[in-house]
Amino acid sequence: MAELEAVIGLEIHVQLSTRSKMFCGCAVSFGDEPNVHTCPICLAHPGVLPVPNEEAIRSALKIGLALDCEIAPRSIFHRKNYFYPDNPKAYQISQYDVPICGPGRLGEVRITRAHLEEDAAKTIHVGASGRIHGSAASLVDFNRAGTPLVEIVTEPDLRSAADAADWARLLRETVRQLGVSDVNMEEGSLRVDANVSVRPAGSTELGTKTELKNMNSFRFLQRGIEAELGRQREVIGAGGRVEQETLHFDPASGDLTPLRSKEEAHDYRYFPEPDLVAIAPTAAMLAEARESLPELPAARMARYEAELGLDEAQARLLAGDPEQAGYFEAVVAAVGEAAEPRVVANWVTGDLTAALRASEDAERPEAGPLADLIGAVASKQVSHAGGKQVLAILVADGDADVAEIVEREGLAQIGGDDGELAGIVAAAIAADPDAAQQIRSGNGKAIGAIVGAVMRETKGRADGGEVNRLIREQLGM
Amino acid sequence: MIDREQVLHVARLARLRLDEAEVETMAGELSGILGHVDRIRGLDLAGVEPTSHVVQLENVLRDDVAWTSLPSAVALASAPEPFEGAFRAPSPQADAD
Numbered sequence: 016m017a018e019l020e021a022v023i024g025l026e027i028h029v030q031l032s033t034r035s036k037m038f039c040g041c042a043v044s045f046g047d048e049p050n051v052h053t054c055p056i057c058l059a060h061p062g063v064l065p066v067p068n069e070e071a072i073r074s075a076l077k078i079g080l081a082l083d084c085e086i087a088p089r090s091i092f093h094r095k096n097y098f099y100p101d102n103p104k105a106y107q108i109s110q111y112d113v114p115i116c117g118p119g120r121l122g123e124v125r126i127t128r129a130h131l132e133e134d135a136a137k138t139i140h141v142g143a144s145g146r147i148h149g150s151a152a153s154l155v156d157f158n159r160a161g162t163p164l165v166e167i168v169t170e171p172d173l174r175s176a177a178d179a180a181d182w183a184r185l186l187r188e189t190v191r192q193l194g195v196s197d198v199n200m201e202e203g204s205l206r207v208d209a210n211v212s213v214r215p216a217g218s219t220e221l222g223t224k225t226e227l228k229n230m231n232s233f234r235f236l237q238r239g240i241e242a243e244l245g246r247q248r249e250v251i252g253a254g255g256r257v258e259q260e261t262l263h264f265d266p267a268s269g270d271l272t273p274l275r276s277k278e279e280a281h282d283y284r285y286f287p288e289p290d291l292v293a294i295a296p297t298a299a300m301l302a303e304a305r306e307s308l309p310e311l312p313a314a315r316m317a318r319y320e321a322e323l324g325l326d327e328a329q330a331r332l333l334a335g336d337p338e339q340a341g342y343f344e345a346v347v348a349a350v351g352e353a354a355e356p357r358v359v360a361n362w363v364t365g366d367l368t369a370a371l372r373a374s375e376d377a378e379r380p381e382a383g384p385l386a387d388l389i390g391a392v393a394s395k396q397v398s399h400a401g402g403k404q405v406l407a408i409l410v411a412d413g414d415a416d417v418a419e420i421v422e423r424e425g426l427a428q429i430g431g432d433d434g435e436l437a438g439i440v441a442a443a444i445a446a447d448p449d450a451a452q453q454i455r456s457g458n459g460k461a462i463g464a465i466v467g468a469v470m471r472e473t474k475g476r477a478d479g480g481e482v483n484r485l486i487r488e489q490l491g492m
Numbered sequence: 493m494i495d496r497e498q499v500l501h502v503a504r505l506a507r508l509r510l511d512e513a514e515v516e517t518m519a520g521e522l523s524g525i526l527g528h529v530d531r532i533r534g535l536d537l538a539g540v541e542p543t544s545h546v547v548q549l550e551n552v553l554r555d556d557v558a559w560t561s562l563p564s565a566v567a568l569a570s571a572p573e574p575f576e577g578a579f580r581a582p583s584p585q586a587d588a589d
Contacts, residue, residue, distance in 0.1 A: 034556050034557065034558045035556050035558040037509070038535060038586075039555060039559075040554070040556040040558055041558070041559070041561045043558075047562070048564065048576045048577060049576070049577040050564045050567050050568060050577055050578065050579070051561065051563075051564050052561045053561055053562055054559070054561050054562055054569045057547075058562075060565060064551065066552065066554045067552075067553050067554070068553070068554060069553035069554060069555060069556060070555075070556035071556070072553065089550070091544045091545070096506075098503070098507060098584075099584055100579075100581035100582075100584060119518070135537060140583060140584075141583075151583035152575075152580050152581065152582065152583055153581045153582070153583055153584060154575055154576070154578035154579070154580055154581075155578055155579040155580070155581055156577075156578055156579075157567070157579070199549065231538050244589070282501075282505055284502075284505065287544045287545065289545065291552075292545055292547060292548050292549040292550055292551075292552050293544065293549075293551075294550070295550040295551055297551070311563065387547050462589030488580075
């Protein structure tokens with residue numbers, strides 16, 4: 016049988032961090048006592064009228080522009096009708112055929128649309144044998160009801176669970192940098208559902224998809240998709256057919272359980288919301304949203320690769336953390352011609368990160384001192400090992416002077432010019448004639464013993480390459 | 493034409509209980525409405541903007557300012573059997589059966 020390729024699309028709900036709800040002035044909150052942020056509008060009392068929150072519209076425009084979406088010149092709200100305790104109006108105000116943001120793209124993945132809607136209330140189901148005597152019931156807290164959401168839908172462009180998790184991380188970082196949401200998966204301000212199917216590799220047709228819900232971390236998202244891909248491959252491998260259904264992922268057990276069949280509930284009978292008029296973003300609103308966009312991770316990553324010559328992994332790492340990226344760029348500027356940006360990236364993401372992790376009191380040094388250090392190592396005034404010792408002192412004492420540390424600690428690299436290093440090498444060879452003999456007879460690995468002795472003697476101040484060269488030279492090789 | 497099954501399907505989605513006579517009436521009335529739409533479809537409507545709303549307004553918006561919400565006791569005042577500050581609703585599982 017042909018190999019089955021994964022076809023994955025995502026649906027992401029982003030809770031906007033506005034002060035007030037989408038259609039009323041109740042505060043948007045998380046973690047308060049139940050039902051303290053409600054009013055006749057979000058409780059759906061008769062005769063009330065919703066009025067859209069302008070800030071939510073602006074946030075949706077920012078998200079749309081960041082995802083390169085076509086912004087609809089005029090979009091409308093629809094009623095999505097269903098009965099459920101979390102939905103007091105018996106409809107959710109959402110958008111249907113004319114969403115505010117149309118097709119776009121983030122990285123390798125095409126965006127189908129992004130639209131505005133309101134969140135549902137939070138419900139807790141209590142069984143008949145639970146805290147409440149008698150029949151099973153739903154306890155409903157309307158604090159969340161009416162919180163503005165942007166739902167982002169992708170095309171099925173992802174081909175592995177790991178890619179899906181990586182792309183979801185990129186999306187989260189992008190939205191975070193827009194400052195329009197907390198994007199916290201555990202608290203539910205970012206919710207990712209996955210549409211998963213498989214098909215014979217090379218086929219362009221889509222297989223029957225299932226929808227996975229309840230993956231409240233990127234790790235669970237990846238694990239849930241992997242589990243479902245495995246299940247679908249097994250079903251098809253055994254000659255069966257995948258049924259279209261919605262599955263709930265249990266991260267504890269790794270199980271996927273079908274949610275109660277809602278085939279009827281998908282008949283939402285959308286119709287235009289008569290209580291709301293069209294949204295037509297003005298030129299001023301669009302300009303403001305455009306100007307507020309920071310340089311986003313995907314663009315920053317591309318610039319680091321193209322202009323600064325970083326490899327993809329380094330560029331991704333830095334671009335995903337705007338704070339660290341800003342620091343990196345400051346160090347690159349301070350280093351100037353003294354070292355390549357790639358070398359600076361290695362220091363910032365490697366040695367510096369390790370040094371900061373090594374101690375709780377460690378603080379990141381100013382860009383200037385780190386640039387001085389990188390320059391000193393690049394020009395071989397200090398060895399790399401010596402540089403790490405300087406760095407340990409820098410992170411303990413942020414504004415220290417690199418030249419002074421090198422001087423005080425005696426870390427200046429011992430070069431080959433004045434014969435000092437050659438003398439130490441000669442002594443090390445004399446002290447270990449066995450190793451010397453082995454090197455002469457072709458055992459290249461034996462050189463490590465003598466290099467190690469020289470490094471101990473010089474306390475790491477010698478350049479490893481130079482030491483190797485001197486040993487071979489003195490052994491007449 | 494809207495048949496009996498379609499009427500019952502829509503009634504079920506809307507949680508409406510219809511007796512046989514009502515089903516027949518609804519089938520006739522809904523068919524009449526769709527028939528009217530079909531007549532409109534027969535017209536030459538090129539260049540006519542679709543109407544999503546009878547009011548010609550756009551961007552009726554409010555500033556993002558939080559107001560004082562109802563005290564929870566007031567919000568729950570007309571709720572039967574509230575429990576620990578929450579509204580209590582019949583379980584949707586029971587509703588589905």
